[in-house]
Amino acid sequence: MPIVGVIGGGQLARMMQPAAINLGLELRVFAESENSSAALSATSIGDYNDYEQLRAFAVDCDAITFDHEHVPTHLLSELEQDGIAVRPGPKALIHAQNKLVMRRKLAELGLPQPAWAAAKSAEDVEAFIAQHGPKIIVKTPIGGYDGKGVRVVSDAAQVADWLGKIDSFGGELLLEQKVDFSRELAQLSARRPSGEFKTFPLAQTIQENSVCSEVIAPAPQADFAAAKEIARAIAESLEVVGVMAVELFETPEGKLLVNELAMRPHNSGHFSMDGCKTSQFEQHLRAVLDLPLGDTSLNFDFAVMINLLGVDEKNDFLAHYPSAMASFPQVKFHLYQKAPRGGRKMGHLNLTGSNLDELLVAGRNCRAILYNQ
Known part of the structure; x- marks a missing residue:
């Protein structure tokens, strides 16, 4: 059974577990604490800044990947020198860790940016x-x-x-x-070491207090070809392995500008869990093991993701679950098993169908019940 090790015990590692089970893989998680979101999958608790702890966790894994982008790249380079497959590798990951390194590389590639x-x-x-x-x-x-x-x-x-x-x-x-943009978009893609590359449907992201609140896929009336080629240019030139999110600004004239990068499954791609033939989590695991990539097309005309952000330090949404489920049986609920805190990403809702307006209204109303509003 192939073994994938994930550094970081957050919700992204948590949501890789069902995909790993379905693919017949073993998923191991190097978590920061025993009460992490991915606690059910955590096989090691430790400090990702300690090389010996990292190596002890990684040595038996077929590939190492990430729940976050905070592991120092020099430690990842040492893992590679010890023969461990790190995906994405440190030479790619640094562009997601350091925004100035990213800006300089995008300029070198001639890609559009502010x-x-x-x-x-x-x-x-x-x-x-x-x-x-x-x-x-x-x-x-x-x-x-x-x-x-x-x-x-x-x-x-x-x-x-x-x-x-x-x-x-x-x-x-x-x-x-400070870009005068009309909206924000996110282009998720995946690339495996052999070079196969696939994109997910371009998504529109709606922010609230600088945190993603809602995602619509596909983004209405967007330049899908341009977004795909931007993602391809970045993934291929940096030799990214795994899922990558390219966050984009769309100007009033329709021009796309690269805002930021993430080299791992991303909040803007959670719609794929219930909306696509292959979720971003399954695709990421396929990619890091150099397995053929899955079909990323939508199962429905539209997929909508509604983020559940903490409202205070008491409401974990569980008390309001039954009412929300009864009122909206069509909604797919995803909670991250996190302690409540204002503004914290606690979970998300997924909805799929053919009427975008109805999906958005249902998702927002379901969220309001969970928020006890």
């Missing part, structure tokens, strides 16, 4: 504001996610604290043009 620059000083920030302001986006190159490590600023003083500890961010901040 105007950007690296900043080491307040003077650098002010110069970029003068050219692209009055407001710009400033990001920490490493460590940010779900809106963390991102600020909209009109003055360098608004990032003085980041500039004061700039060495902790690799010595530079990332400055980006």
